[in-house]
Amino acid sequence: MIAIPWSSEVDVVIAGAGGAGLEAAIEAALAGASVLVFEKQARLLESSTAISVGRISFACTEIQKQNGIEDSNDLMIRDIMETGHYKNDPELVQAYAANQLDTFRQLTNLGVRWSPTVSALAGMSVPRGHLTDPIDLIRILKRAVDVQKVPVLFQTPVTELITDQNGSVIGVSVLERSGLTSRVRARNGVVLASGGFARDAQRLTIIDARFSKVVATSGAGHHGDGLRMALGLGASTRDIEFVQPSFELHANGVTSDDILILYYQGGIIVNTLGKRFVNESISYKDIARVCLDQPRMMGFQIFDQTVFEKAVVAQQAAGQGSPMTLDAVKIRMLLSATTLSELEDKADIPSGALQQSIDRYNHFVTSGIDVDFGRQSLAGKYGSPQRIEKPPFYAFATIGHLLATYGGIAVDKEMQVLRNGSPIPGLYAAGEAIGGFHGASYHSGTAIGKALVFGRLAGGNAALHKH
Template sequence: MSAIRSADVTVIGGGLAGLPAALEAAQHGATRVLLIDKSPRVGGNSAKATSGINGANTRAQAGQHLADSPSLFANDTLRSGQGRSDPALVDVLANESASAVAFVEHEAKVALDVVVQAGGHSAARTHREAPRSDGKPAPVGWDIVQGLAKRVAEVEAVEVVTGATVTALERDDDGGFHVRMDVKPKADGQQAEVQEIKTRTVVLATGGFSANAALLAKYAPHLPAQLPTTNGDWAQGEGLVLAQSLGATLIDLDQVQLHPTAFVDPADPNARTKFLAPEALRGHGSILLQHGRRFTNELGTRAQIVAAMAGQPALLVANDAVVAKFDPAVIRFYGKRGLMRTGIVGVDALADLMRNGLGPCVVPDVTVAGLTAELGAYTAAAKGEKPDVLGKTVFPAEFRATDTFAVACVTPAVHYTMGGVRIDKDARVVRNGGVVPGLYAAGEVSGGVHGANRLAGNSLLECVVFGRRAGKNAALFRGVEESKHVAARWSKL
């Protein structure tokens, strides 16, 4: 016999889209909110994020006199999307970015005081934590998710159910939804319990499908099958199936982002799942080398850098100045994991490391003179003595032959699925002729924000902005009459 629950709002997915959705739903009058996650604990891919969250006109920007605006931010995002982004969604993303950053700081109790200019951005707007004084790492995604999870646990109206896989999402006779889920047993040897939920509204916050080889082959057959991924095994795309069962429109499923810098572990170079070498490493000044030479503007978009890599790995090189700004504790963590070689003193030692190889990154013919000249040319461009031959105009760090270096071998990896369930600016799930009444989506399960390429820092931001909108609107949903009004509006477009 199935256990039956009831809810005003059911949020499926407990990552950085689902957690704000649950909070906003409770804050806007929902007295029974269920937050469901299939993993043993909430977090999802957002817990792995290390570069930060974007915001224009934020507290931190004002304090550091960093010029930016929502319109400039929106233009950067639209340009990155190459004509495939929905301008209405991008407008919401940019204009609500500062309030999203403030929401994270207040609700998660995370101070986002460091602001960097990441690839594809024309201003410094990617916010992250400062290095901790106790020498421990400050992983921004993990800290945000854990802070929000703690906040959710304090809200009486929200019940969190982990270890629960949603197997069906259907309409019920009252205009709401019927959700079926399998809840993992607390003890070994017991069977999963089937539970059913009668709910007025549903928010899909289930993430993307970057770890689902079958869906990648189906929707993005142009990608090489052997590409690794930075995603956890949970990124399977179940939300797409649930939405499709209710007639939802799916868009841009062929738009899959490759991140240019996933760590290659020399001890396991062929591992399918790889640690991400975050955008912030380049945002703070790291350079990329192939055959001992720079080959791309390190602050270009991810798509531009992947194209320049031409399917080959590269060496990511930081110096002591980059390490100090990024987070020395995180660099030490990478070193302990064998993902970075640290403490490489001087260009002679750097050349020796490159000749001997770091995983597949081997440069047998590199010379000290050649490396010295390459670093010298870069620093001359950074000082404004001559233009950079690769078009770089922002130089967060200078490099010298006497520096102490931290080095990693990096390679492109499947990182993010830009497409998904089509939503409108209020996070309502769209289908032909209108919306699916009472169904909302936010985060990577949705499509339309990023188009053909996602900018660094826009994933966490999208989750917060549209997760909040989805939760609020799900709580305030007025039923069939609202849906008829929306359908009439869509028919005129």
């Protein structure tokens, strides 16, 4: 047999330097492993984690307690499972709940700073969206990786997984900046932390042809490389059929600066004909799915001055930007008018249609029963709907965007990649590369959450499991 020419050898190889990959590197190094991280992009700040809004779901934190919010792991598990329509893998949801508070504390100890308030968003029974500056977060994680003396090689994508005669993963091929391919041996394991596939147009079109018209806003490297490599070894997948855009991006927008979610603060959503088409308290992923069937695949968030003022107060309390708030960028994108008929005119909604929808909605709020869509709360199970009646009135033209793909490689609770129900020895995955955690829909703040929490698990386990 010809020996494979390895160009270098470490215990753990990690593909991707986003939230999951950096957390995996820290944990693997702390467990005593030698680690090498490969990153496809040229810069640290091109990952989804870095360009995200930075809102993360944690339960039972000191910040929740300071805000008088009572939460529990059990409540969080129930919320995530319910939001995912019970299609989630309960073992992954339990693993998240069991490790999330420790991850929150690890991040805080590393120097991550949090907004003093927490927000209630999709799927939550109580506010548990903890906001941080995602660029600070990723820089702090990279600093911790540097402290462990783990090299991160940029512009060096992992292109292939290398297996031995038993099918165990024993290394990777990488494309070096020089254009040469080299082979790196991973004595203990390889962690795929390479994000999702929001920029893999071919795979998305197979799932739903309409996705070719949906804007992708994820990290630039999200071409589904990890998924492709794992599938090449026969790995199973979970939840890919549930990929959906998220309803929150301004119709002309491209980045997270253009995101607004004020229907969770009391706004409603109408289509371009001025008609409501959905229960606004459900997950923005479910709202986006319904919106794909609306004219121009677009809707308007409609709200009044009461909601506007609430959002400004939330912004001041949070101390930084958030989808719940109205900063200068978002205010510039708003249509506003002192009467609903003027707003109809500005938004090009048929005359009288918006007035009719709001009259009907206000009647539902007063009577306590939304006979059209069954809205009973503001977000998830939290808050009470309120009448829309105080001028001026506002409209924010909104579309769905693919910011994350949520489904992907099947893993067990140790983050080992599964093939027909059994782990592929030596192969781990974490973050957006995996499926099974979210189920059919999405509980806010758990995409970054699962990257960080499961990244740590994957790195720690890969370090310990020698072949």
